[in-house]
Amino acid sequence: MSVVNSKEHHIPPFAQDKLGKLVIDENTLAQKIKDLGQEITQDYLGRKILLVGVLKGAAYFMSDISREIKLPLQMDYMAVSSYGTATKSSGVVRIVKDLDLDLSDKHVLIIEDIVDSGLTLSYLQKYLHAKHPLSVETCCLFLKTGNQKVDLDIKYIGFEIGQEFVVGYGLDYNEIYRNLNSLYQLNQDQM
Numbered sequence: 001m002s003v004v005n006s007k008e009h010h011i012p013p014f015a016q017d018k019l020g021k022l023v024i025d026e027n028t029l030a031q032k033i034k035d036l037g038q039e040i041t042q043d044y045l046g047r048k049i050l051l052v053g054v055l056k057g058a059a060y061f062m063s064d065i066s067r068e069i070k071l072p073l074q075m076d077y078m079a080v081s082s083y084g085t086a087t088k089s090s091g092v093v094r095i096v097k098d099l100d101l102d103l104s105d106k107h108v109l110i111i112e113d114i115v116d117s118g119l120t121l122s123y124l125q126k127y128l129h130a131k132h133p134l135s136v137e138t139c140c141l142f143l144k145t146g147n148q149k150v151d152l153d154i155k156y157i158g159f160e161i162g163q164e165f166v167v168g169y170g171l172d173y174n175e176i177y178r179n180l181n182s183l184y185q186l187n188q189d190q191m
């Protein structure tokens with residue numbers, strides 16, 4: 001059984017002592033994803049669109065936003081691993097899973113969970129541009145304001161959030177917490 005906190009918010013028992021502040025609740029996430037989906041649907045009308053989801057963090061976002069884009073689309077996934085600690089990326093990126101589909105006649109839309117320094121996304125954008133698709137744009141759900149170390153072009157942004165480390169809705173700490181429906185800070189003593 002899950003408990004309900006003062007905001008009528010369900011947190012499963014395994015996570016109850018581990019989480020800090022609720023950052024974005026599941027209804028707010030769902031509404032924003034609907035809005036982003038509508039905007040993308042209008043922008044890409046009549047164009048061949050390929051969504052490129054970045055595993056594993058963007059798995060839920062990819063699943064939800066793809067169903068809010070009311071167009072015929074293709075989906076593919078990449079997995080990258082970024083050298084660094086559990087909470088900070090170094091910008092040195094290794095491709096763990098590459099694309100299966102050919103990009104030559106596609107408009108590519110990168111579906112990314114969170115951008116912090118921006119180094120991972122910058123690498124991915126360059127990598128995908130080099131395959132010469134018709135276009136490359138990015139849709140990122142969470143952007144950590146002011147942390148970017150590189151200039152980035154991000155066409156669709158869900159939420160700008162603070163610098164704190166967050167988990168839930170696909171985002172992990174040591175591979176745990178991805179399956180929470182909302183986005184939370186992690187208790188400092190868990191890190």
Ligand code: 5GP
Binds near residue numbers: 114172
């Ligand atoms: P960047 O290269 O932009 O610094 O980092 C991007 C990657 O770092 C994300 O794809 C994600 O894997 C990880 N990351 C950055 N900030 C957070 C955070 O607050 N929570 C979690 N779970 N991962 C994060």
